[in-house]
Amino acid sequence: MGQIVFIPRELDPNEPRVAASPETVKRLAGLGFDVIVEKGAGLGSRIPDQDFAAVGAVIGKASDAGRADVVLKVRRPTDAELKGYKPGAAVIAIMDPYGNDAAVAAMAKAGITAFSMEFMPRITRAQVMDVLSSQANLAGYQAVIDAAAEYDRALPMMMTAAGTVPAAKTFIMGVGVAGLQAIATARRLGAVVTATDVRPAVKEQVQSLGAKFLAVEDEEFKAAETAGGYAKEMSKEYQAKQAALTAEHIAKQDIVITTALIPGRPAPKLVSAAMVASMKPGSVIVDLAVERGGNVEGAVPGKVVTTENGVKIVGHLNVPGRVAASASLLYAKNLYAFLETMVDKTTKTLAIKRDDELVKATMLTDGGRVVHPAFAKAAEEPRTEPAAIPATTMVAEAADAKPAAKKKAAAKPKGTA
Secondary structure (H helix, E strand, C coil): CCCEEEECCCCCCCCCCCCCCHHHHHHHHHCCCEEEEECCCCHHHCCCHHHHHHCCCEEECHHHHHHCCEEEEEECCCHHHHHCCCCCCEEEEECCCCCCHHHHHHHHHCCCEEEEHHHCCCCHHHHHHCHHHHHHHHHHHHHHHHHHHHCCCCCCCEEECCEEECCCEEEEECCCHHHHHHHHHHHHCCCEEEEECCCCCHHHHHHHCCCEECCCCCHHHHCCECCCCCECCCCHHHHHHHHHHHHHHHCCCCEEEECCCCCCCCCCCCECHHHHHCCCCCCEEEECCHHHCCCECCCCCCCEEECCCCCEEECCCCHHHHHHHHHHHHHHHHHHHHHHCCEECCCCEECCCCCCHHHHHHEEEECCEECCCCCCCCCCCCCCCCCCCCHHHHHHHHHHHHHHHHHCHHHCCCCCC
């Protein structure tokens, strides 16, 4: 009998995705694994049990996790799930470890070798394993679809005998993978799109998709990207200037989609209550960062809030899960591609190379210890979650900046739109 890979049904009621597809189950069997899929694991992603069984999987139950050498999941295992895993099992999932030190320590105590897929390095070799890209891509698409569903007007300009319907003005804040896909989707639907980001490298990408770029383009802006391609946290001074520039722009928009996240920190506050209040009734804001504290003041996780001035703030949780059938297929391929690198093709067994750059980047716990350098002291010294800069502070600073801009033209934030 070969080593066992177990695919559980996710316990979170808000998680319809599954960590395998019929295609990846077939490939896992080809690597020499016996695959057990928990009954009903794929139903939320439109994959019935018989589809898994048809490619060689055994349809099992939750307790089968205790026999598994590898557990492939979407979300970090719960304490109850950890009790059912055998020590030494490799557990691969989106672990969301920042601010969850107790959960990381619990995985170490359980003796599992835990891998956090969101820590996959952004190198050529690992592109096929990049879960942040595969899932954020779908989140950006779905954000526009959700905005269109809440916006009670047409997005494209329509010229009819009865009159002209103007195109919806859409503003994308944060131009990573999700933001770029949101731009592309909004453009396909006929909206007039502008976008902003603190990283100068994305300006060309925004323009290549037919959108206009808006940013305070000063010296800090020119150095506002990490070596890994992520946005740096900007100074309070820059945030004030950016707030001053965007506040006026937001007031004219029909749809705003925010996607800004900084790894290891709460989501930066980009849209204040004052900005929301400046928008027209019927306008829509979609906050894709709501699970990390939100970019929008007034956003409520899991809710669509209508403000006093008639603006809808959409705070759906697990946006990739809203297109679970597509998200699961991509995520399953991410997992398979990573697991394949840890399989000895001769013996057809799991052989984790702990000096491999992918393993070193993603391994959270191993041999009863927290081994990832960012979390190595999680059990002894719980990490304090840093605070996001509040939108009220940004607005106050932006308000102070506006009079200066009126008095002296040279003080006006430089931006393009």
